Amino acid sequence: MNAMARAASLAILGSCVALGPLGVPVVDGQTPVEQVTTDTPEYCLHLLERLRQIEHSRPPPQEVSFLSDQGKLMCDHGQIRAGITRLRRAMQIMLGSTDR
Amino acid sequence: MPSGVHPAPGSGRPGPTLWRRLTGRASDRPLGLLRSASIRFAVVYAVLLALSGFALALFLWYETAGLLDRQTEAAIRADAQGLSERWEEGGLPALVMTIDDRLAQNVDDDAIYLLVDDQLRRIAGNLQRWPQGVTVPNAWYELPVQRAGIRSLARVQRFDLLGGFHLLVGRDVRVRAQLRNLLTDAMLWALVIVVAMASAGALVVRGLFRRTLANISHTSAAIAAGDLGQRVKLSGRGDEFDQLAETINDMLERIGRLMDGVRQVSNAIAHDLRTPITRARTRLEDAALHAGCEAELRAAIERAIADLDGIVAVFQALLRIAEIEAGSRRSAFTTFDLAPVLADVGELYSAVAEEREIEVKVEAPPHLPAHGDRELIQQAVANLLDNAVKFSPRGGRVVVSGATSGGGVTVGVRDQGPGIPADELSRAGERFFRGEDARSTPGSGLGLALVQAVAHLHGGTLRLDDAAPGLAAVLLLPQASPMTAQSLAPADAAT
Numbered sequence: 394m395n396a397m398a399r400a401a402s403l404a405i406l407g408s409c410v411a412l413g414p415l416g417v418p419v420v421d422g423q424t425p426v427e428q429v430t431t432d433t434p435e436y437c438l439h440l441l442e443r444l445r446q447i448e449h450s451r452p453p454p455q456e457v458s459f460l461s462d463q464g465k466l467m468c469d470h471g472q473i474r475a476g477i478t479r480l481r482r483a484m485q486i487m488l489g490s491t492d493r
Numbered sequence: 494m495p496s497g498v499h500p501a502p503g504s505g506r507p508g509p510t511l512w513r514r515l516t517g518r519a520s521d522r523p524l525g526l527l528r529s530a531s532i533r534f535a536v537v538y539a540v541l542l543a544l545s546g547f548a549l550a551l552f553l554w555y556e557t558a559g560l561l562d563r564q565t566e567a568a569i570r571a572d573a574q575g576l577s578e579r580w581e582e583g584g585l586p587a588l589v590m591t592i593d594d595r596l597a598q599n600v601d602d603d604a605i606y607l608l609v610d611d612q613l614r615r616i617a618g619n620l621q622r623w624p625q626g627v628t629v630p631n632a633w634y635e636l637p638v639q640r641a642g643i644r645s646l647a648r649v650q651r652f653d654l655l656g657g658f659h660l661l662v663g664r665d666v667r668v669r670a671q672l673r674n675l676l677t678d679a680m681l682w683a684l685v686i687v688v689a690m691a692s693a694g695a696l697v698v699r700g701l702f703r704r705t706l707a708n709i710s711h712t713s714a715a716i717a718a719g720d721l722g723q724r725v726k727l728s729g730r731g732d733e734f735d736q737l738a739e740t741i742n743d744m745l746e747r748i749g750r751l752m753d754g755v756r757q758v759s760n761a762i763a764h765d766l767r768t769p770i771t772r773a774r775t776r777l778e779d780a781a782l783h784a785g786c787e788a789e790l791r792a793a794i795e796r797a798i799a800d801l802d803g804i805v806a807v808f809q810a811l812l813r814i815a816e817i818e819a820g821s822r823r824s825a826f827t828t829f830d831l832a833p834v835l836a837d838v839g840e841l842y843s844a845v846a847e848e849r850e851i852e853v854k855v856e857a858p859p860h861l862p863a864h865g866d867r868e869l870i871q872q873a874v875a876n877l878l879d880n881a882v883k884f885s886p887r888g889g890r891v892v893v894s895g896a897t898s899g900g901g902v903t904v905g906v907r908d909q910g911p912g913i914p915a916d917e918l919s920r921a922g923e924r925f926f927r928g929e930d931a932r933s934t935p936g937s938g939l940g941l942a943l944v945q946a947v948a949h950l951h952g953g954t955l956r957l958d959d960a961a962p963g964l965a966a967v968l969l970l971p972q973a974s975p976m977t978a979q980s981l982a983p984a985d986a987a988t
Contacts, residue, residue: 432640
């Protein structure tokens with residue numbers, strides 16, 4: 394019985410030890426919060442500028458124009474993340490077609 | 494331990510009393526609560542169930558939350574590999590362009606990139622500055638980030654490039670972290686439930702165990718107190734406990750039968766020996782009071798001696814039966830030919846039978862291989878023949894037969910006497926049993942008991958049948974081995 398209890402305790406402890414690394418690799422509690430810069434109006438303008446540069450080389454599909462206009466409108470009205478998402482979709486289509 | 498830190502009251506090792514109660518160790522005395530088998534079984538059950546639940550939770554966690562983490566890490570590694578190739582192909586401008594392109598196409602809005610020079614000045618990417626804590630190349634970090642005013646969490650990995658450049662690649666894992674936390678919470682609650690159920694189950698197991706053992710324990714206690722009629726109750730499920738209960742009940746039945754036998758023999762001894770002892774006493778008393786001469790006195794003493802010899806003979810027979818039943822004679826077993834034994838016994842009793850004009854006929858093959866104690870078997874046959882001659886009418890016929898059969902060797906003794914009533918046949922082998930018709934015939938009621946004991950010693954049986962008229966007693970002995978029969982064959986040829 395004693396041996397069995399010891400084995401059970403060891404199994405629980407071992408599992409706890411094994412569970413640790415599966416959760417969080419390295420966490421430094423003192424690290425300050427870092428700002429992401431791709432959710433700002435400036436990045437919105439940056440994406441619009443890049444789209445315009447690409448559109449100079451070839452006419453954009455109707456879908457790209459639609460997404461680009463929507464993205465610009467949303468950014469202008471303060472819906473930055475939604476606007477950026479649409480501009481990124483437009484960029485994806487343009488760069489994808491350029492690649493082809 | 495810091496001087497200001499002290500263990501909380503009641504924490505750590507239990508107090509001496511509780512500890513002793515749990516382990517039973519005042520010094521090195523083992524057990525305590527664990528002395529109870531029911532508690533041990535309950536604890537084992539609970540531990541096994543909890544371990545099973547824990548192992549299952551661990552597996553599920555690894556296959557869900559762990560999988561999300563592994564997928565994130567794989568995506569980051571693939572991303573870093575692509576960037577590394579671009580760096581090797583086109584140097585810094587190509588790497589900057591690729592990072593910019595990837596950020597521009599990151600519809601999921603979860604990518605984290607940062608390229609800095611050797612002074613940690615930002616060149617490309619979507620983090621404002623190099624995080625302070627990220628110092629070890631290729632190590633994984635979880636980094637708190639703020640995206641559009643919302644605090645989030647990113648998993649990142651640092652890569653060092655030639656020229657002192659540093660690259661950070663990562664993914665926003667806030668949603669995945671939330672899912673992982675949900676899963677972890679669910680697993681922990683599941684564990685709590687498993688532990689609770691294990692504890693409840695352990696109590697049930699303990700209760701079942703105690704109830705089952707209490708049944709056996711109460712029965713044993715009642716029997717120990719003298720109530721031999723008690724039996725262990727069966728649950729009717731036919732499980733191992735029922736099998737144990739049946740075995741115990743069978744054992745109790747056997748003990749009861751043996752006790753009955755002892756009681757019956759004691760009663761029979763007291764009853765059957767009282768008559769000859771009283772007769773001997775009366776004769777001696779009568780002789781002492783009324784004998785007219787020495788010759789009368791001597792004759793009375795001789796008759797008393799004869800009575801006492803009869804009593805001694807009864808005791809000898811009882812001891813003989815006890816010796817046979819103890820099985821000590823089994824070592825004397827040997828292979829022998831039963832045919833001459835039957836012939837000798839038949840011849841011995843022929844002389845007595847002739848006086849009463851009774852014919853004794855022996856019907857047996859020339860050789861009859863048997864295995865056992867020759868002397869005991871001879872005595873058993875003699876007892877059967879003695880009974881047959883004693884109860885046969887004048888001019889009757891007694892047949893002693895021997896034969897081999899598929900079941901072994903049979904010795905039959907058939908007479909033409911009154912036989913034994915059907916309702917008394919089953920008791921005829923008991924010690925001191927005497928049928929109503931046999932009360933007037935001399936005898937102690939031990940003859941058939943001895944035959945029965947001999948039969949049991951040899952693994953055989955004694956069967957009594959109505960021969961209409963008379964009694965047919967059949968002694969069945971186990972078959973002699975083939976080797977035995979072969980060993981007797983040359984002897985047959987020689988004779």
